Amino acid sequence: MPNNEFGDFQTPLSLALQCLRVMGLPAAARVLEPTCGTGGFLQAASVVSPGSERIGVEVQATHARRASQWGTVLRQDIFSLRPDQQIQWRSDGPLCVVGNPPWVTSAELGRLNSGNLPVKENFKGAKGLDAVLGGANFDVCEYIILKLIDAYRDQRFALGMLCKTHVARNVMSHAAAARWPMASSAVYRIDAKKWFDAGVDACWFTVEVDSRRRADYTTPVYDDLFAPDARPSSRFGTVDGRLVSDIDRYRNVRRADGHCPYEWxxxxxxxxxxxxxxxxxxxxxxxxxxxxxxxxxxxxxxxxxxxxxxxxxxxxxxxxxxxxxxxxxxxxxxxxxxxxxxxxxxxxxxxxxxxxxxxxxxxxxxxxxxxxxxxxxxxxxxxxxxxxxxxxxxxxxxxxxxxxxxxxxxxxxxxxxxxxxxxxxxxxxxxxxxxxxxxxxxxxxxxxxxxxxxxxxxxxxxxxxxxxxxxxxxxxxxxxxxxxxxxxxxxxxxxxxxxxxxxx
Ligand SMILES: C[S@@+](CC[C@H](N)C(=O)[O-])C[C@H]1O[C@@H](n2cnc3c(N)ncnc32)[C@H](O)[C@@H]1O
Known part of the structure; x- marks a missing residue:
């Protein structure tokens, strides 16, 4: 029975496997699964990349115990964790942060009287992140993704998260505004009804963070995670500081993207x-x-x-x-x-x-x-x-x-x-x-x-x-x-x- 306070919807193995295959999980990767639950992604990583080193973080004890068969699991609250300082790795393969954070909003948690919320904290000088947290309502998943990118953005790493599609967009908008070194990104739509019985638009969102490459804040959208070789149906992103849903279509009409002379x-x-x-x-x-x-x-x-x-x-x-x-x-x-x-x-x-x-x-x-x-x-x-x-x-x-x-x-x-x-x-x-x-x-x-x-x-x-x-x-x-x-x-x-x- 899913526990809504914790956004507790465990990812089926077949979905986690496809996510990691599409992202091309490297052979000797260091895999971090924040909010790992029973360890869906840790288990999938052990199949796709048996030589990987795997660490999970999970707040619920029974889940953490089950997940520990696939890697090292810290029973800890992700909000108070400083991942770049507190997580100790034994190997030095490419870092991949993957998973499925809770899809709840702070307003929903408020209605449940839940205290499972982040406290205001110091980001690494990332302007605007405190504002996300201070807003009247925010997506906990968006917060966790931003926190992890912020923690590791000084090094090369890959991130893959199951999330609502609008969360992926918000993360990319924030990254563009904050000039984070996003070298590439992609959105692969999933059928959230089928996998999680959730009536929302959701996706597998991948990002490569690498300050040595040119930053790119445009994101191709693939309509089906299970047909990743098909052409992307569109590309969204930030053009001159403005969020655009279809960059190719935008080119011809960009001139008219300005200010309406009347007030709506x-x-x-x-x-x-x-x-x-x-x-x-x-x-x-x-x-x-x-x-x-x-x-x-x-x-x-x-x-x-x-x-x-x-x-x-x-x-x-x-x-x-x-x-x-x-x-x-x-x-x-x-x-x-x-x-x-x-x-x-x-x-x-x-x-x-x-x-x-x-x-x-x-x-x-x-x-x-x-x-x-x-x-x-x-x-x-x-x-x-x-x-x-x-x-x-x-x-x-x-x-x-x-x-x-x-x-x-x-x-x-x-x-x-x-x-x-x-x-x-x-x-x-x-x-x-x-x-x-x-x-x-x-x-x-x-x-x-x-x-x-x-x-x-x-x-x-x-x-x-x-x-x-x-x-x-x-x-x-x-x-x-x-x-x-x-x-x-x-x-x-x-x-x-x-x-x-x-x-x-
Ligand atoms: C959507 S489930 C996903 C579980 C797992 N990542 C997977 O893909 O199967 C979200 C998980 O986040 C955990 N969680 C919720 N709040 C947390 C917190 N503050 N710190 C760590 N884990 C948390 C829940 O217990 C739950 O297992």
Whole structure:
């Protein structure tokens, strides 16, 4: 039975064998397996490289005892261990640090009330590592990998770790920022569901650290650890200090990787859908079907990312209550200004006052957040943050009311429909798709982020003016909007700077 506090998922021998074969474990290697558990990698090393010297580190006594049949095992906490100083080797073959550290986050350990966490420590002058540790949430596996690379980076060594794919990316980003001597690296995807019954994107991540070779912060991605000779499907890495998911695709669109001239916004968050979200019958009604008579200026048509993604953004299916104009606004005056709404909120105060997020603490009662003047803009160019395809939709008023979007959407607010139409066409262009595809990591929980969108420099996309206006014209027709293409000249890179300044 896996013990989650310790990220206790032992690696099957056949998987560990393949990992070590792909990495090319040398004959007389010194093999270190941190968090070795029952010694899956030590055992595999004894098969692949029988002449190797093997040392494991494991905190749980029963596991450590079992692992010791494959090498020397120190029963110790990896967090307090100084591997480069405390581990004594008898041989001097090439050093290989391999294994499968726990795949837990500090937040998950916090929920389990676990103390199995690193304490703040002195890294070898590696700026930023303390920041990883000091962050609100970090992956324990990422921390262990960084710690080991930091400990041994003055010597030549190889590292191979089973980890979540985003951990491999974070490690490479950190290495690039800290200029660690990564001579080469690779990611080989594994089927984590099959091997560990875990629904995450995971890989065998290998690195060669060697200060005598030129540092390389790009990483080829192989789609299957068991087909390591196939061509890599992509290469991610840091280009001019920026993380890129597909370096080859990025080359052609790199010019447009800059700053979006508009500010991307995220939608409304309220943490009480049963109270704030109302069914459109079409009048607002509770989920139980009770029609609600509320002051209309506090109730807006509401869309979620799935509605936007599935092209259901022109249909009224939900309403949402927005009790304040902007985040932090006083709500006490609702008692007088909107007595019907006030009574409804009071009726539901048990749910509303019980909301857990700290954002509501010391805020006006019944607060929501993620809103401001932009929330009421009539036109919004919107994309879902959750779906695995970048589809941008123009959301226009419904029932002559501006539509409010939920917090799984990102959007640009507009008052001019023509500008919104052209921006939508540009964001859906092939050039923009290429840029997004070269930056996005689809395996992330929220692949499209505000940070990514803010990198799209619309005017540098090189969109064809004629084609863009033709697409905008046909979308205007579909949405029943009027469209004057001359009004949005400034959106194109060849526009006069004055006109462009006037627009952005
Ligand atoms: C994912 S399992 C992998 C075990 C082994 N490396 C393998 O591949 O089969 C993680 C192991 O880390 C050990 N572990 C967790 N926290 C640790 C710590 N602070 N110090 C040392 N080992 C730890 C757990 O007991 C568990 O055996």
């Amino acid at each position: 916004r995220s939608g409304l968050k309220h943490d009480a859908s049963s109270v704030f979200e109302l069914v459109a019958t079409p009048e607002p009604a509770t989920r139980a079907g009770r029609r609600l008579d509320l002051e209309p200026e506090y109730v807006y048509p509401f869309l979620k990312s799935t509605d936007v993604f599935r092209d259901k953004h022109r249909v009224l299916s939900k309403w949402v209550i927005v009790p304040q104009r902007s985040f932090g606004d006083d709500t006490a005056q609702l008692r007088y200004r909107a007595p019907k709404l006030w009574l409804y909120l009071l009726d539901n105060s048990l749910i509303l006052d019980g909301r857990k997020s700290s954002i509501y603490r010391h805020r006006p009662r019944f607060s929501v957040f993620g809103h401001g003047p932009y929330t009421y803009a009539p036109y919004k160019v919107t994309v879902s943050g959750l779906h695995k395809e970048p589809v941008f939709r123009l959301v226009a008023p419904i029932e002559r009311r501006p539509v409010v979007l939920d917090d799984t959407c990102y959007f640009l607010p507009f008052t001019d429909p023509a500008e919104a139409l052209v921006v939508t066409a540009m964001l859906n262009s092939e050039q923009c798709r290429d840029l997004i595809e070269s930056l996005v990591f689809w395996d992330s929980k929220r692949p499209i982020t505000k940070k990514l969108l803010a990198r799209i420099d619309l005017r540098q996309l090189g969109c064809d003016r004629g084609q863009t206006t033709a697409i905008a014209t046909s979308e205007a027709r579909r949405l029943g909007l009027t469209f004057d293409p001359d009004a949005v000249d400034g959106l194109f890179a060849d526009a006069s700077p004055e006109l462009a300044d006037a627009l952005f």
